[in-house]
Amino acid sequence: MKKTLAVILATAMTMGSLAGCGGSGDSQTTTxxxxxxxxxxxxxxxxxxxxxxxxxxxxxxxxxWYHAADEQSTAMFEKIFExxxxxQSNYEFVYTGFANKDFPDAFATAIATGTxxxxxxxxxxxxxxxxxxxxxxxxxxxxxxxxxxxxxxPSLVSTLxxxxxxxxxxxxxxxxxxxxxxxxxxxFTEKGIEVPxxxxxxxxxxxxxxxxxxxxxxFSLRGNKPYDNLLGWLFTYTDGLGYEGSYFDENGTCIxxxxxxxxxxxAYVNIYKNGWVSGDCVxxxxxxxxxxxxxGTALYIMHNSxxxxxxxxxxxxxxxGITKALTNDKGRYLTSSMQPNIFSICNKGExxxxxxxxxxxxxxxxxxxxxxxxxxxxxxPTNTDCYETDWFKNDTTMKTCMxxxxxxxxxxxxxxxxxxxxxxxxxxxxxxxxxxxxLGEMTSQECLDKWAEFLTQEQAAYLAQ
Numbered sequence: 001m002k003k004t005l006a007v008i009l010a011t012a013m014t015m016g017s018l019a020g021c022g023g024s025g026d027s028q029t030t031t032x033x034x035x036x037x038x039x040x041x042x043x044x045x046x047x048x049x050x051x052x053x054x055x056x057x058x059x060x061x062x063x064x065w066y067h068a069a070d071e072q073s074t075a076m077f078e079k080i081f082e083x084x085x086x087x088q089s090n091y092e093f094v095y096t097g098f099a100n101k102d103f104p105d106a107f108a109t110a111i112a113t114g115t116x117x118x119x120x121x122x123x124x125x126x127x128x129x130x131x132x133x134x135x136x137x138x139x140x141x142x143x144x145x146x147x148x149x150x151x152x153x154p155s156l157v158s159t160l161x162x163x164x165x166x167x168x169x170x171x172x173x174x175x176x177x178x179x180x181x182x183x184x185x186x187x188f189t190e191k192g193i194e195v196p197x198x199x200x201x202x203x204x205x206x207x208x209x210x211x212x213x214x215x216x217x218x219f220s221l222r223g224n225k226p227y228d229n230l231l232g233w234l235f236t237y238t239d240g241l242g243y244e245g246s247y248f249d250e251n252g253t254c255i256x257x258x259x260x261x262x263x264x265x266x267a268y269v270n271i272y273k274n275g276w277v278s279g280d281c282v283x284x285x286x287x288x289x290x291x292x293x294x295x296g297t298a299l300y301i302m303h304n305s306x307x308x309x310x311x312x313x314x315x316x317x318x319x320x321g322i323t324k325a326l327t328n329d330k331g332r333y334l335t336s337s338m339q340p341n342i343f344s345i346c347n348k349g350e351x352x353x354x355x356x357x358x359x360x361x362x363x364x365x366x367x368x369x370x371x372x373x374x375x376x377x378x379x380x381p382t383n384t385d386c387y388e389t390d391w392f393k394n395d396t397t398m399k400t401c402m403x404x405x406x407x408x409x410x411x412x413x414x415x416x417x418x419x420x421x422x423x424x425x426x427x428x429x430x431x432x433x434x435x436x437x438x439l440g441e442m443t444s445q446e447c448l449d450k451w452a453e454f455l456t457q458e459q460a461a462y463l464a465q
Contacts, residue, residue, distance in 0.1 A: 059085075059092040062356040063117035065107070069097025072309060076376045084363055091356050111135045116346040118357040122171065124339035125415070126423040128163055131170055137345040138168035142358040148366065151383050156340055163418050171342030172361055174370060175379030177304035178401040179232060179335035182311055184299040185321040193299070199237060199326045202300075203267065209299065210276040220298035221277045224285040226434050227426040228336045229302045230268065232325055235334035235413050237264035245334055245413040252459050257445070257452035265437065265444035272438045282438045290314070304337065305397050308378040322400050327409065334411040337404075340382060419458045429454075 066077060074097045081095045096117070098106050104126075110116045111133055122130065130136050143149050143157075156173040164170060183195055193209075196202040202219075209218035222229050235245065238260040247254050255261070271277055278297070280288065290307055292298040294314025302325070311320040325333045343364060345357045363369060367385035374381040375391050380401050392398050404410050416422050433450060436442035 060090060060356050061092045061094060062119065062360050063094045063096065064119045064121075064360060065103070065117045066095065066097045066121045067103040067107075067123065068100040068121070070099070073097065073377060076372065080364070080369060080372065084360075091359060093360055107135075116348070118346060118348075118354075119360050120344050120346055121174075122342055122344055124173075124176075124342065125417055125426070127160070127170055127342065127344070128418060128420045129423045130344075131164060132420040135347055136170045137347045137352075137354060137357075138164075138170060139172075139345045139354070139358070140167075140169040142345065142354055143169055143172060146358060146362050148362065148383070151367070151385055152365065153382050153384060156382055159340075160342065171344035172365055173340030173342050173382045174365055175374045175377065175381055176338055176340040177306045177379055178404055179228060179302070179304050179325055179337040180397075180400065181300065181302050181323050181325060182293065182307070183321050183323065184293070184296060184315065184319065186315070186319040187296065187299050188321070195321070195323050196300075197323075197327060199233070199267075199328060202326050203271070205300070206271050206276040207274070210274075212275050215278065215297055217277050217292075217298050218300055219271065219277055220284060220289045220292040220301050221272055221281040222284050222286070222289050222302075223272075223282040223435050223438055224288075224431055225427060227430055228304070230430075230434060231413055231415070232302070232333075232335045233268050234261055234264045235411075236326060236328050236332070237261075237267065239328055239330055239332055240334055240411065240413075245411045247414065247416055247455060248459055252456065252463060254452040254455040254459065256455070257448035261448055262444045265448060269437050269444060273440070282435055305378045305380070305401060308397055309376075322397055324400070324404055324407070324410075330409075332409045332411060334413050336413045336415055338412055339415070339417075341379070416455065416459065419455070419462055421458050422455075425451075425454065 064081075066073065069077075074095075077095045077097065081093050084093050085091075107116070107120065107130075111130075116135065127136070140161075152172060157169065160171055160173065161167070161169050187193070188195065191209075193205065194201075196205055205218045209216070211217065234256065238258070240246070241255050241258060241260060243249060243255060247256060249255055272281055278284075278292065280292075284292070286303070286307075289298075289301055289303070290310045291314075293301045294310065296315075305322075308322075325335050327333045343361045345354050345361070348354070364373070365383055367383045367389075370381045370383045371386050371389055371391065373379070374386065375395070378397055380398060381387070381392070386392055415426075430451070433442060433447045437444055437447050
């Protein structure tokens with residue numbers, strides 16, 4: 001990708017209505033309701049079939065799959081879809097939710113068998129993987145024909161287009177999660193702990209409050225799917241070697257196996273090896289990390305804004321706090337945030353009618369509905385009309401997210417999502433190799449050498465296209 005994500009997202013930070021928008025998401029994988037559904041047809045009805053259905057009062061079915069469902073989001077979407085179906089007579093919009101861990105296999109099966117839904121919610125990180133599988137419809141024409149398209153932050157639309165080389169658009173961004181740190185405010189007050197601002201302050205607290213005999217710790221480390229936390233730590237610790245969040249130097253060589261990154265990895269891994277976190281952390285995913293925090297056996301975690309509902313449920317209002325990510329000794333912090341979730345139209349073949357799919361996306365991305373979604377899921381909305389609403393202006397988490405966007409010391413990590421292999425890499429090899437380092441089966445140098453070699457090769461292949 002010739003135009004870097006940093007440049008594109010920097011444009012978002014100068015927008016008048018919002019100083020930026022985007023999102024990286026690790027969505028909850030707790031209990032995910034999966035209401036019954038029928039398989040999507042291989043292609044949608046023609047315009048003539050649609051008109052005939054309308055004349056008989058028969059509604060055209062439009063199926064939607066959500067990629068990171070839990071009980072709360074499922075209840076929210078079911079209510080939204082009930083209202084949408086009652087408000088018009090042309091379409092029957094059908095919602096199906098999948099737990100984050102189950103969605104990739106379900107969608108891959110649907111792609112292989114020609115039973116994809118009409119509309120699907122996706123994370124930013126796997127868009128190009130599904131584009132390469134010919135699963136998504138290039139929807140630039142449908143988007144331009146939507147009357148509210150100009151209300152979606154333009155730079156985020158450009159970001160998505162540039163992933164695909166600048167020509168095609170494969171989704172509409174609807175919300176992003178900002179990388180944050182969460183702390184047990186009640187315990188901090190009781191123990192007289194000051195919220196750590198720097199990585200060095202944080203390491204000192206990890207050591208000070210490690211009480212393995214009683215199973216209490218300062219931090220809960222994530223060993224399973226560690227990418228956002230780990231990459232944020234590595235790039236902040238090294239200040240990205242001056243490449244402003246890029247994985248690659250001017251020659252296209254991946255920099256993450258440089259000595260500074262190895263030192264950073266060792267510092268992070270030693271939190272586990274020194275016994276400053278629970279032994280279970282090597283296998284901790286989202287649920288386990290949040291459970292330790294919610295039980296009070298860990299007082300601090302790193303996670304994006306979407307987990308707030310869990311902390312509210314576990315600890316209660318006023319008993320947890322949010323803060324910006326840890327900084328390095330220069331006061332700067334680099335994170336993988338500002339990467340939006342998107343609504344995409346599934347590819348039903350040439351000549352298919354996508355008007356119903358776009359009708360649904362337009363309804364979901366209206367200001368009122370996006371307000372409901374983003375307030376419920378603690379995401380920063382992308383429809384600029386949302387920024388004038390009371391909930392957005394008064395919400396503490398949204399205020400913190402906006403402060404980060406406007407902070408001159410914040411740098412966006414340019415995760416190379418334009419590489420179609422990157423999603424598989426961070427969800428597979430990164431976990432396996434990081435756990436091997438935690439367990440002493442691989443050194444930090446060996447791990448980072450492997451990652452740098454792979455990403456350098458993938459980047460070279462991409463640039464050679």
